[in-house]
Amino acid sequence: MRNFDENTITDAVLxxxxxxxxxxxxxxxxxxxxxxxxxxREVRPTQKEWEYGIDFLTRTGHMCDxxxxxxxxxxxxxxxSMLVDAINHPVPEGATETTVLGPFFVxxxxxxxxxxxxxxxxxxxxxxxxxxxxxxxxxxxxxAVVDVWHSDDNGYYDVQQxxxxxxxAMRARFRTNADGRFHFWSIKPAAYPIPHNGPVGExxxxxxxxxxxxxxxxxMISAPGFEQLVTHVFVDxxxxxxxxxxxxxxxxxxxxxxxxxAGRAADGRVTxxxxxxxxxxxxxxxxxxxxxx
Amino acid sequence: MRNFDENTITDAVLxxxxxxxxxxxxxxxxxxxxxxxxxxREVRPTQKEWEYGIDFLTRTGHMCDxxxxxxxxxxxxxxxSMLVDAINHPVPEGATETTVLGPFFVxxxxxxxxxxxxxxxxxxxxxxxxxxxxxxxxxxxxxAVVDVWHSDDNGYYDVQQxxxxxxxAMRARFRTNADGRFHFWSIKPAAYPIPHNGPVGExxxxxxxxxxxxxxxxxMISAPGFEQLVTHVFVDxxxxxxxxxxxxxxxxxxxxxxxxxAGRAADGRVTxxxxxxxxxxxxxxxxxxxxxx
Numbered sequence: 001m002r003n004f005d006e007n008t009i010t011d012a013v014l015x016x017x018x019x020x021x022x023x024x025x026x027x028x029x030x031x032x033x034x035x036x037x038x039x040x041r042e043v044r045p046t047q048k049e050w051e052y053g054i055d056f057l058t059r060t061g062h063m064c065d066x067x068x069x070x071x072x073x074x075x076x077x078x079x080x081s082m083l084v085d086a087i088n089h090p091v092p093e094g095a096t097e098t099t100v101l102g103p104f105f106v107x108x109x110x111x112x113x114x115x116x117x118x119x120x121x122x123x124x125x126x127x128x129x130x131x132x133x134x135x136x137x138x139x140x141x142x143x144a145v146v147d148v149w150h151s152d153d154n155g156y157y158d159v160q161q162x163x164x165x166x167x168x169a170m171r172a173r174f175r176t177n178a179d180g181r182f183h184f185w186s187i188k189p190a191a192y193p194i195p196h197n198g199p200v201g202e203x204x205x206x207x208x209x210x211x212x213x214x215x216x217x218x219x220m221i222s223a224p225g226f227e228q229l230v231t232h233v234f235v236d237x238x239x240x241x242x243x244x245x246x247x248x249x250x251x252x253x254x255x256x257x258x259x260x261x262a263g264r265a266a267d268g269r270v271t272x273x274x275x276x277x278x279x280x281x282x283x284x285x286x287x288x289x290x291x292x293x
Numbered sequence: 294m295r296n297f298d299e300n301t302i303t304d305a306v307l308x309x310x311x312x313x314x315x316x317x318x319x320x321x322x323x324x325x326x327x328x329x330x331x332x333x334r335e336v337r338p339t340q341k342e343w344e345y346g347i348d349f350l351t352r353t354g355h356m357c358d359x360x361x362x363x364x365x366x367x368x369x370x371x372x373x374s375m376l377v378d379a380i381n382h383p384v385p386e387g388a389t390e391t392t393v394l395g396p397f398f399v400x401x402x403x404x405x406x407x408x409x410x411x412x413x414x415x416x417x418x419x420x421x422x423x424x425x426x427x428x429x430x431x432x433x434x435x436x437a438v439v440d441v442w443h444s445d446d447n448g449y450y451d452v453q454q455x456x457x458x459x460x461x462a463m464r465a466r467f468r469t470n471a472d473g474r475f476h477f478w479s480i481k482p483a484a485y486p487i488p489h490n491g492p493v494g495e496x497x498x499x500x501x502x503x504x505x506x507x508x509x510x511x512x513m514i515s516a517p518g519f520e521q522l523v524t525h526v527f528v529d530x531x532x533x534x535x536x537x538x539x540x541x542x543x544x545x546x547x548x549x550x551x552x553x554x555a556g557r558a559a560d561g562r563v564t565x566x567x568x569x570x571x572x573x574x575x576x577x578x579x580x581x582x583x584x585x586x
Contacts, residue, residue, distance in 0.1 A: 001535050013540065020499060031335045040376050042328070054368065059354075075343075079302045084343045087299050250296050
């Protein structure tokens with residue numbers, strides 16, 4: 001196999017990978033070559049543009065470390081993460097919709113008791129979050145694991161400012177009670193730009209896009225026999241709901257964070273300032289018998 | 294814009310980048326999103342496969358440094374480099390065909406005189422290279438700059454073993470004489486595997502492919518008013534000519550390296566061992582008036 005031109009080289013590469021022993025590797029490799037070559041044939045990059053592409057990918061890789069994942073940001077901002085999410089999470093009636101995990105999840109979040117204040121002393125408007133976890137048929141799920149995490153009043157997560165605040169905050173792991181319910185106190189999160197001082201920020205600027213995400217609280221909920229739910233609840237009224245840089249917003253995930261005056265809150269606690277209250281009832285779907293992930 | 298499913302998200306991303314001020318950025322971004330989403334929709338990656346892809350790209354980036362460019366290797370082995378080369382270098386009658394630059398070019402190669410031995414004392418079969426540089430109409434080009442570089446007898450370049458050999462070798466920059474000719478002595482290069490101890494090697498193995506390139510000598514030739522020529526001349530008879538891992542072989546670039554017994558060589562030098570002789574006559578094309586690169 002020699003003498004390839006811009007039309008024959010694709011078949012040459014496909015022939016070369018036809019011997020892959022794993023059929024899935026072969027399928028993905030073949031599709032990658034076909035779509036990648038079609039992209040190149042369509043845009044007809046100059047050598048200089050190709051060099052820019054190589055350099056962009058290299059700088060994206062060099063920006064990745066244990067605190068930052070620039071390739072996930074690239075996937076998020078090109079809509080690929082939400083596309084993969086949509087493919088993997090069809091949502092039956094009664095089940096909560098999913099959205100991106102994002103880069104700020106921490107595996108070892110502190111375990112807290114229902115009713116705790118998880119704000120870690122951060123300044124902001126007090127927020128009471130109440131919620132329930134049930135199966136799609138409405139049966140409450142006791143002892144479900146509920147991970148929550150969200151930004152502070154300025155749009156920063158704890159892990160972005162550990163040197164300043166010293167410890168994890170606005171982040172916890174709860175277990176639902178016998179009624180499948182949980183609640184906790186924290187502060188109201190703010191909208192924030194994704195990290196945009198790297199190649200992805202350079203791409204967004206060239207594409208005429210802002211880097212902002214609307215304010216939200218992350219939830220990851222697990223219960224034996226059910227698919228793990230990864231989602232957010234967004235703050236209704238946020239000005240970025242229709243232009244989330246990672247395309248993560250779904251109407252079913254937007255809720256009013258209701259403002260209440262000082263006095264007795266929904267959980268019985270008496271506050272001497274106004275506070276916000278978010279309630280969300282989550283529905284989990286059973287793991288299908290033949291489910292492979 | 295909210296509530297995207299696997300079919301509507303592509304238009305949502307396209308709408309978001311429609312405001313790019315540079316039309317070329319917009320064109321490339323739109324094509325990238327369309328082809329990338331089509332690839333994802335076709336292969337329907339699981340979350341785990343998506344995570345593998347993110348990790349593969351991250352490791353590829355981390356493998357890149359001033360001595361190694363894993364993303365160029367990825368482009369080469371997926372046939373993208375030769376595709377970009379074919380798009381950018383249509384070859385008129387009489388012009389030499391092009392092939393990949395490869396990762397071992399060095400900008401500051403040592404300037405040498407026509408007739409010099411550039412082997413740097415490396416062991417191997419002596420090789421006399423003779424050649425000419427002319428325009429496609431046959432007019433000889435005097436004072437053209439000819440960069441040459443090639444591997445040693447074991448398939449390694451100088452820059453891969455600098456700690457052992459101490460200096461650049463099998464690499465030089467010549468200028469053609471008044472007749473547009475040049476010649477030099479070195480050693481016969483060998484076939485070699487591209488660096489395959491990284492993600493690209495992992496990919497090749499999964500795809501059931503070997504990492505070898507057939508033996509060749511690199512040439513980069515420049516003359517004022519002509520397009521720079523980047524090419525190789527391959528050793529006829531090499532067993533990897535039909536399976537070059539980067540798809541770079543063209544019949545017009547394959548030449549017999551003719552073996553001669555001890556005695557007087559073509560340049561008049563007398564050798565006391567046998568030697569090989571390669572001759573290649575290069576044709577350069579004029580830069581088109583409106584050429585933009």
